Each structure stands twice: as C-alpha cells, then as structure tokens.
Amino acid sequence: MTRAFIVLTMSLLLGGAQVLRAQSARELLGQGVRAYQALEYDAAAALLEESLGRDSSGLADSLRARALTYLGATELFRGQRDSAVATFRHLVLLNPRYRPDELIFPPQVTNLFQEVRRATRAIAVAVPPVTELRTRLERFTARVLTSSLADVTVMLVREDGTPVRQLYSGPVADSLLVSWDGLTAAGTAATDGRYLLQVTPRTPTADGPRARQVLLEVKQEPPDTLAWPPEPPFLPERTSSGPAFRSLAAGLVTGAAAVALPSIMAQGKDATGARFAVAAAVGIAGFVGFFAHKPRPLEANVRKNASQRDAWMKKLDGVKTENATRLRTMRLVVRAGPETFAERRSE
Amino acid sequence: MKTIGVIGILASALPAVAGAQGRPTLAFRGDAGFVWVRSDTAAAAAGGAVRLRGPVLGGEGRVVFNGFAVGVGLLSGTLQAADQTVKRDLIEGRLVVAAQPVPWLEMSVGPFVRAYVTDSVTERWVFWQARARVEAPIVTASLTSYVELWRALSSQVNLVAGAGRVQGGEAGVVYRPPQRPFWLRLAYRVDDAAVRVGGSQTLEEISVSVVVGAR
Numbered sequence A: 001m002t003r004a005f006i007v008l009t010m011s012l013l014l015g016g017a018q019v020l021r022a023q024s025a026r027e028l029l030g031q032g033v034r035a036y037q038a039l040e041y042d043a044a045a046a047l048l049e050e051s052l053g054r055d056s057s058g059l060a061d062s063l064r065a066r067a068l069t070y071l072g073a074t075e076l077f078r079g080q081r082d083s084a085v086a087t088f089r090h091l092v093l094l095n096p097r098y099r100p101d102e103l104i105f106p107p108q109v110t111n112l113f114q115e116v117r118r119a120t121r122a123i124a125v126a127v128p129p130v131t132e133l134r135t136r137l138e139r140f141t142a143r144v145l146t147s148s149l150a151d152v153t154v155m156l157v158r159e160d161g162t163p164v165r166q167l168y169s170g171p172v173a174d175s176l177l178v179s180w181d182g183l184t185a186a187g188t189a190a191t192d193g194r195y196l197l198q199v200t201p202r203t204p205t206a207d208g209p210r211a212r213q214v215l216l217e218v219k220q221e222p223p224d225t226l227a228w229p230p231e232p233p234f235l236p237e238r239t240s241s242g243p244a245f246r247s248l249a250a251g252l253v254t255g256a257a258a259v260a261l262p263s264i265m266a267q268g269k270d271a272t273g274a275r276f277a278v279a280a281a282v283g284i285a286g287f288v289g290f291f292a293h294k295p296r297p298l299e300a301n302v303r304k305n306a307s308q309r310d311a312w313m314k315k316l317d318g319v320k321t322e323n324a325t326r327l328r329t330m331r332l333v334v335r336a337g338p339e340t341f342a343e344r345r346s347e
Numbered sequence B: 001m002k003t004i005g006v007i008g009i010l011a012s013a014l015p016a017v018a019g020a021q022g023r024p025t026l027a028f029r030g031d032a033g034f035v036w037v038r039s040d041t042a043a044a045a046a047g048g049a050v051r052l053r054g055p056v057l058g059g060e061g062r063v064v065f066n067g068f069a070v071g072v073g074l075l076s077g078t079l080q081a082a083d084q085t086v087k088r089d090l091i092e093g094r095l096v097v098a099a100q101p102v103p104w105l106e107m108s109v110g111p112f113v114r115a116y117v118t119d120s121v122t123e124r125w126v127f128w129q130a131r132a133r134v135e136a137p138i139v140t141a142s143l144t145s146y147v148e149l150w151r152a153l154s155s156q157v158n159l160v161a162g163a164g165r166v167q168g169g170e171a172g173v174v175y176r177p178p179q180r181p182f183w184l185r186l187a188y189r190v191d192d193a194a195v196r197v198g199g200s201q202t203l204e205e206i207s208v209s210v211v212v213g214a215r
Helices: A001-035 A041-053 A061-077 A081-094 A107-119 A240-267 A276-291 A299-328 B002-018
Strands: A123-126 A130-134 A142-144 A150-158 A163-172 A175-180 A193-201 A211-223 A331-341 B026-041 B050-065 B068-080 B089-103 B107-116 B122-139 B143-157 B163-175 B182-195 B200-213
Touching: A001 A041, A001 A061, A061 A081, A061 A107, A081 A107, A081 A193, A123 A193, A123 A211, A123 A331, A130 A142, A142 A163, A142 B163, A150 A175, A163 A175, A240 A276, A240 B143, A240 B163, A240 B182, A276 B122, A276 B143, A276 B163, A276 B182, A276 B200, A299 B200, B026 B068, B026 B122, B050 B089, B122 B163, B143 B182, B163 B200
Parallel strands: none
Antiparallel strands: A123 A142, A130 A331, A142 A175, A150 A163, A150 A193, A193 A211, A211 A331, B026 B050, B026 B200, B050 B068, B068 B089, B089 B107, B107 B122, B122 B143, B143 B163, B163 B182, B182 B200
16 A cells, blocks of 8 residues: 555656656746747747757657747847857758748848758658558658758668668658658568668768658568368269178178088088089179179269369469468558667768 | 067067058069988988988968068978989978068068978978078169078977977078069078987078069
C-alpha cells in the first residue's frame, strides 16, 4: 500500500513537472511575444531565449519556429543583425519551408529572413509516423524539403549503413515527394529491421546543406494464404482383389476337404482315388474364379475420376497462383522515428 | 438324441419360416454316380475285407419354401466285386427336412435307410442324420463349392453285431449356367458306418447331378 502510494506520488510529480515545463516554455513564449509587441525588445529577447533554452521537448517544432521568428525579429530591432541572421538560419535549418507571416512581421524582418533563407541551404524530410503498405501495390511516401535548389540523393539504408535501395537522385527546388514500394534493390520485400531514410546532397560542401535522415522501423506481416482445396473422393479405378482370392480360397479349401474327407470320416480305411477327381475339379473352379475376379480397370470410374481430378487440379493451380501472388505482396508496417542530421561521410 | 436334433433343426428354421413370403417351389435332382463299398465287418469278411463297386442312379425331389425345405431322395444300383463273385443291390432312401438360416449354411435332419440286398438276405441300416452344409461362391451366382458333414443321431442295423457310429461327408462344386433352368453338380461323398464289435462299412461315391428348379 505504502509502496504503491510512493510510486503514484512519484509518477504524478514527474508527469506534473513535464507538463509544468511545457507550460512554462509556452508561457515564456507568450510573454516574449507580448514583450515584442510592446516593443520591449530586451525583455522579449530574454524571454524568448529562455523559452527556447528549455528542454527540447518543451516546445513543439511549430512553436519553436514561432519563437525563433520572434527572436530573430527582436534581435533585428535591437540592432543585433548578426544574432538575427543566426536565429533565422537556425529557423531555416529547422524547417526549410517556413515563412514568417508578412501580416505580422514588417518587411525588414521578412526580407532579412528571405536573405538568410537563400544563403542557408537546408534539407528536411517529413514522413508519416506509421505507414502500412502492401509491397509492390502500395507505397510509403516521404516529402523532401529544401530551402533552395539542391541536388540530393534519397537513399534507404540499413541502420549499419548497408545500402538497400536508392529512391531518388536529382534536383529538388522546393519539395519532392519520394515513394517506396517496400522492395529492396533486389526486388524482394524489405525484411524486419531498422532502416534509415537518408537525404544527402550529391556534392557535399562545407557550406552546403547537411544531410538529414529519418529512422524507419520496418516489420513484415505475412499475408494470409488460401487453404488448398480438399481432394475429392475418387472412385476406385480397379476392382478389388478380395473376391479373386476368396474364390481361389473357396476352391482350394473345398478341394482339400474332398481329399481329406476319408481321413476325417473313415479313419484307417483305404479310400479310392475318386476324391482326387472332384478335388481337382473344385480346385480348377477356384482358379477359374480367381481369374474371373482378377482386378481389372473400371473404365467408367477412371473417366469420372479423370474429370474430377482435372477440375481439382485446376482449383489447386488457381489457389497456388493466388497464394504466390499474395506471398509476393508482403504487408509492411513502417514506423518513423525522429528526423536527425546524418553524419557526413566525406568529412 | 434324435428328438434334440429335430428340435434344433426346426428351431434354426423358425426365423426363415416366420419371415416366409411367396409360394413354395419345387426342385428335382437326378444323379448318376459310381459307388465303392468296402466292408470289413466280421460277419461280412470271414476271409478279409469285401470290396464292391458299381454304378448307381438316384434322384431327389424337394419342396422349397423360402429358407425351408422338405425332400425325399432315392438311390439305387448294383454293386459287385472285381472278380464278380459277390453281387449286391444297393438301395438308399432318405427323407430330409432342411432349413437355411443364412445363405451360406443349410442344416437338415431326417431318417436315412440303406440296404444291401442279395438273393438270400438284406442288410439294412436305418439311422437319423443331422447334416450341416456350408457353401462358398467361387464365381458369383454361377459357380459354388460346398462341403457337407453329417453324423447319425441314432442308428440301427439288422446285423448281430449292432450299429455303432455312423458319419460321413460330401464335397463338391455346383455350376449354374447363365440363363438356364438347370444346374450341374459334381460331388464326392464318403460314409462310414461302424458296427459295435469292430469293423465298418465305408461307402464312397462320385456323382454328377442335374438339378432343375429351386435348390
């Protein structure tokens, strides 16, 4: 009971602290914006810097962009042009497609931002958090964003860097939708594991955009396959050998009985050879019966079975084909992680 | 003993009789055969066993009512020794009541009389037989083999020595030609009749028969 109370209290405290931190970063942003609007630029700069200085989880990207915009504008009006440029560069790197609202910010702010945006070459990647797709048939999509015209390569690699498939290579003026059908370069479905979707400048330079990447966790979900159709009940295609052997046995046993009768019924007497004639006749009859009942093909059943077998085989082939198609289109679940800067390989 | 046998046969026939439907049918059988008799009874064989042989003709008529039948049979022929010094007439007659509880089994009972007749004396055997006959088809509906065993429930003979155990058996094959009103039968039978003081008479017969009508 006591332990449970302590755990509950700790959880509430930790959760509450996180909410408090988020709220306070947001409040600081609000206070900074109000200070900016009141032309109290020093106070606004301090508040906005503090809001941005909080833990990265404190503000969402959209709020961080807003804070950076106001901070850049504040620095500009404080006469700190270099600081304003640095802030706007940070903003462009955060979201290359971001634009300050021209209804809120005066032209000197937006012009400086555009100047910085043109000078700052940035790349970003936007992917849906979870995508479910059937390989070959459906596609995973990612949007590549650039602050200015950039020549990029979009590559899917394993977490250890092993290339899986190149998805695009070429210029991106503003944004580009890149899609992936779930297959590797070899044409097989991607196996379970962690992958990186990397967007890299084709010619890396010191002042060029930094490569970005998104962690993708891929999991295969095997498709349902159809059960094979049950084999139809085929008719016997040959007569049974049972009657043949029963006939032979009847003849041989009766013949043996004829031979043995005097020994059984009149022991110690010399019997004539007459019994052998009957025994031979019955024995021969047994062999006649054996050959008369010898297993032979039942043509009508053979024909009927053949048509049944053909129909069954067609069904079976259809199911096999359908299953092969289903197995080719593996279902993938792609979960995207956060977007990060990729390490420069050539530096 | 005889009464028990009759009751047993009638009891086995009861289910067939109870379920009987339809009309009775008649069947006739004509036999042509050859008989060998070997007698080593003390009375007959002062100087060793007597061996006789000869052709016989016979026949049997039956009234069949589903699984139940009543029949009368007769067989007759003249037997003689190989050197023709001994000659006897053989006459057999029998009355049979038969039941067929299952298609492959026939059980019957009835009195049987056999007589060896010479100019001076007639040796007459009278006994009640209980018979069991098992059939096995070789070719369905056209070729059937059978084995029949019988034993006397009681026996009498007009010899001083008196009758002892009497038993026998028969094995053969029946051919029913397709779409013909008759059947053909080839059979071998052996009967052994013992006398009390020792010795016996053994009769063997091979016969070909034609049967017309129901079995």
